[in-house]
Each structure stands twice: as C-alpha cells, then as structure tokens.
Amino acid sequence: MISxxxxxxxxxxxxxxxxxxxxxxxxxxxxxxxxxAGVFSVSRAGDxxxxxxxxxxxxxxxAAQRPPRAAPSVVALxxxxxxxxxxxxxxxxRVGGG
Numbered sequence: 345m346i347s348x349x350x351x352x353x354x355x356x357x358x359x360x361x362x363x364x365x366x367x368x369x370x371x372x373x374x375x376x377x378x379x380x381a382g383v384f385s386v387s388r389a390g391d392x393x394x395x396x397x398x399x400x401x402x403x404x405x406x407a408a409q410r411p412p413r414a415a416p417s418v419v420a421l422x423x424x425x426x427x428x429x430x431x432x433x434x435x436x437x438r439v440g441g442g
Contacts, residue, residue, distance in 0.1 A: 346418060351375065351386070358422055362431025381429050386421065389414065397421070402428045 346354075352375055355368045359377070366379030374387030382403025389396040398421045399412035415421035426433070 348375070351418070354418070354422075355386070355425075358426070358431075362426050362429065362433075364429050364431045377425070379429060384425060384428065385412070386425075387412070400424060400428075404428075 348370065352368050352370065355375065355377060359366050359368070359379070364379050364381070366377055369376050369378070371385075374385060377384040377386070383406075384403065385401040387399050389399055393414075395416055396414045397417055398415040400415060400421060401412040405412065413424065415424055425431075
C-alpha cells in the first residue's frame, strides 16, 4: 500500500512531468493539488469500499456540486488527474526492432 507521503511525492513529480504548475499539500481528508487549472483533491476510499482505492475531485465537479469520482488504482488516479489537468503526456519510449 502506498502511504500518503509517498503519494504526495509521486504527485509532486507527476506535476513536473505533466508540465503543470502547482503544489501539493495535505489537508484533513487527503491531498490537495492547487494548480492554475483549479484545486483538485485526492482522498483514500474506506476499507469497506474495496476494490476502490481513491476518490478525486476536480474543480468542475466541485463547482457543479457533484461527488468525487472513484479510481481503483494509483495508475487510474494519475491518468484521470493528468487528463483533467490537460497535462502533457511526456515522451513515449518505444522498444522494438527496426
């Protein structure tokens, strides 16, 4: 399981990779990503909600008073956040013959 500190470090690195200006901080319910696109939040799902692992809130969903979206894994969480922030996908490494 990934700790909150590890997830925070991962998100800080991801913002740099995605070329999104912002900072990641901790609040009472989880992590807050304050970016030029708005404020995003990430919180853990409760043990009773497994296999869900994370919930994330986007500025658009918050403004519409919609509940956070669910993500079953860290990979799904990161993909959803990158897409919501319109972050850069970075260079893709291709391995293969010729």
